[in-house]
Amino acid sequence: MTIPKLSVIISTYNKPKDLSLVLHGYLEQTEKDFEIIIADDGSTEETQQMLAKFSEKHNIKIYHVWHKDQGFQKTKILNKAILQSNSNYLLFTDGDCLPRKDLVKKHIELRRDKHFLSGSYYKLNEQVSETITIPIIKEQSCFNAKWLKSKGQDVTFKINKLTSFGFKEWFLNTFTTTKATWDGCNVSGWKKDILAVNGFDERMQYGGEDRELGERLVNYGVQPIQARYSLVCVHLHHDRPYKNDEAFKANLLIRSQTKKQRIIKTKYGINS
8 A cells, every 4th residue: 555645634523514625625735645534523424424425526535433422532533543544644634624725735845853733724704604615615715815805704913824925934933922832723743753642632622632742742852843824724613512611621730740740651542
């Protein structure tokens, strides 16, 4: 089997419409040497049916990694997806983050040994999100600042994520005050490093569960590269009914222990 340059691991839960749009975004990538792995945290058969039809229509191999719905268990399904991956380099994103056509190419170009790439996303409002269609993704209009503004998107400084190239891109990546972190919507790293820290901590629910992995990678000696103005996704609007204050507090405690004790390898990860 030929090893792909990169594995795209897309987390999802019961959003087949959004996921379909995201997959169309990956059809438009200028770099074609990658695989897609869907990390499905217990979706109904509707998602499976959509994936089967999509794969058949577009002649693209998609690995669907699924487990039974037992509440928010994203860290567990991501660990399973990591083991399913065939590439040495992994890009993690979400099933509601549309990739610009150069996303995979940029992740491959910017990767470095003993580093991970910290990207970001530009969040669309509800009104604009509802206008996104397959033709718009093909045209890449949803990454165009003027088009977004014409559809009702408020334009703030963050629009620079979509309009930065060349010197401006370098300048903003270099001098931003935003810390480079492991955010699961748009981040990539070497599989060997992720396995070395034992993947995601499966005790963690929603709220910082991605960042904790990055903090252990840093403890291991893997440094983040700030690339929020180079690695471009737009985020479709959605509610977050799974937010849980108690879980968030528990996650903060785990992250505090990770930092203070300089923990590298979680006992609650891929091999536990």
